[in-house]
Every structure is written in C-alpha cells, then in structure tokens.
Amino acid sequence: MTGLLPRECRKSSSWLGTHVHQHIHRRDDGRLITVLTSAHLPPWPASKTMVPEAPGPAPIPRREPIVKPREGIQVSVYTRWHQLAVPLAFLLAAGSFMFIVLNRGPVGVAIVVALLCLVLPPMLAFQGFPTRNEVMVMADGLMFSRRDAVPFDQLSSWGTDDYLKLVRPGRATLMVSAADLQSRDRLLREFEHALEAWQRRQPALSEPIRRTHFYGSARAAAIGAVIIGLGALCIVMALRLREPSIELAVVGALGGLVGVIMLLGRRV
Numbered sequence: 001m002t003g004l005l006p007r008e009c010r011k012s013s014s015w016l017g018t019h020v021h022q023h024i025h026r027r028d029d030g031r032l033i034t035v036l037t038s039a040h041l042p043p044w045p046a047s048k049t050m051v052p053e054a055p056g057p058a059p060i061p062r063r064e065p066i067v068k069p070r071e072g073i074q075v076s077v078y079t080r081w082h083q084l085a086v087p088l089a090f091l092l093a094a095g096s097f098m099f100i101v102l103n104r105g106p107v108g109v110a111i112v113v114a115l116l117c118l119v120l121p122p123m124l125a126f127q128g129f130p131t132r133n134e135v136m137v138m139a140d141g142l143m144f145s146r147r148d149a150v151p152f153d154q155l156s157s158w159g160t161d162d163y164l165k166l167v168r169p170g171r172a173t174l175m176v177s178a179a180d181l182q183s184r185d186r187l188l189r190e191f192e193h194a195l196e197a198w199q200r201r202q203p204a205l206s207e208p209i210r211r212t213h214f215y216g217s218a219r220a221a222a223i224g225a226v227i228i229g230l231g232a233l234c235i236v237m238a239l240r241l242r243e244p245s246i247e248l249a250v251v252g253a254l255g256g257l258v259g260v261i262m263l264l265g266r267r268v
Contacts, residue, residue: 072134072145073183073187074132074179075133075134075176075178076133076176076177077131077135077176078131078176078177080172081125081129082122082125082126082131082175085121085124086122089117089118089121089122091230092117092121093115093117093118095117096117097110130146133147134146135176135187137190137191138194139197139198140198142166142191152194152198155167155168156168156169156209157209157210157212158209158212159212159213161213161214162214163177164176164187164188164191165212165214195209215262221262221263223259224259224260224262224263227255227256228256228259228260228263230255230259231252231254231255231257231258233252234248234249235252235256238252
C-alpha cells in the first residue's frame, strides 16, 4: 500500500481557532511518518514529531543448515596371511589325516589332528591380525580407523571380484570386504570416482593404475587345475584305504567341482 502513496501528503484542519497542518511523509525505506504543525507555532522538525511505531516481532535468528557428518564404511580388511591361512589349513588337515591313516594309525586320532590343523592356521591369522575396520574414501586415498592410510600413489593395480583388492608394490596387498551389499556398493562407487578424479589430476603418471580381474585369468585357471588334482588325489586315496572312506571321497569330489568352476573362469 505504501507504493501507492506520493512522497508527501498534506492535510489541513481547524479546531478551536487553531489552524493545524498534518504532513504525512514516506521515507526511502517505505515507512510512513506524520508531522503536525500549527498556524501559531513554527513547524517542528520531522525528527521531533515522528510518531513512535509499535514494536514489531523480534527478528528470528538465522539457523545454519545442519550438515550430517560423513560416516565411515564398516569393512573387514584381509592380507595375504588371512588369504593363505584357509588353503593352508585344508592342506595340513588332509595331509595329516592321510599320513596317520596310511601308517595304520587310529582313525579317531587322525580326525582330531585333522580338525586341529583345520582350525589353528585361520585362528592364528585372524586373531593375530584383526580384520574389523572402518574406512573413508578421501580425495587422495583410503583412510582406515585401525591401520595406516593407503594413498592412491602407492597402488599399482586394483580389482573388485569378491572384494576391493589393493595391490601395493613392496607392501602387503589388502583385500577390503564391506559388511553388507549396500556398503559394498557405496565403497566401490566412491573408490572408483575418487580414483578417477585423482588420476585426472595426475597427468604425469608414468604407469596408470590398472584394474585387474581374478576370475577368467590364467592364475585362476591354474589354481583351479591344482584344486582338481588335489581333489582327484583325495578321492583315489580315500577309495584305496583298507576300509574305503566315502566321506573323504565326497570332500575330494566337492573340491574338484570347485576347481572345475574356477578353471572355466566362473565365479565360485
């Protein structure tokens, strides 16, 4: 409504012989002030006759937006020691069992020794090198809560077959496995985006960081062939015992099946 008023409005009236002038001014900020003057008195300055305005509501303090801090991704971090502990345990268990049985030892003792060989290597590896961790993907690498950070310039290759594999020349290769599928998708997505952005900022890289795949590679096929051979040997030895062990033959057959899958380049 203030936009419809002129800069100054004047109104005159007479009351008890006194001629009164009423001036309404609109200031630059749009507020209206009223000035009263009399015919018998000189006009007062506008600053002295300003009608006090009713106090408005107290200004609402501006609230800064609340930014939720980034949360780390719950992962398990494995090294080659963890990775080799499981096949080593199977080899020790099968070897000790066949050694005792072939030397006409008690089958019960052979089973107990085989179970100990199956449990001890993984337990030592996982208890000696705890795997639970929390990771955050930064602009120049990965920051872990319970181990040293891994900058991108330490990597020579990486892969995402079953976990995020980080190969570092001269250092331990890390296998980072997320706690669930949602965390895995977030980890791989953030890692790939951060690594791409970092590589774009490093035009002088002599060798780019390669992405590798395990399944379908020559190494996976070789490991599959070895597993097939061990499974076949286990079946032959189980059937040539004085009392053939069907259970041991089944274990050998299952191992051979895993080897065939790896030999064909399929994911186990």
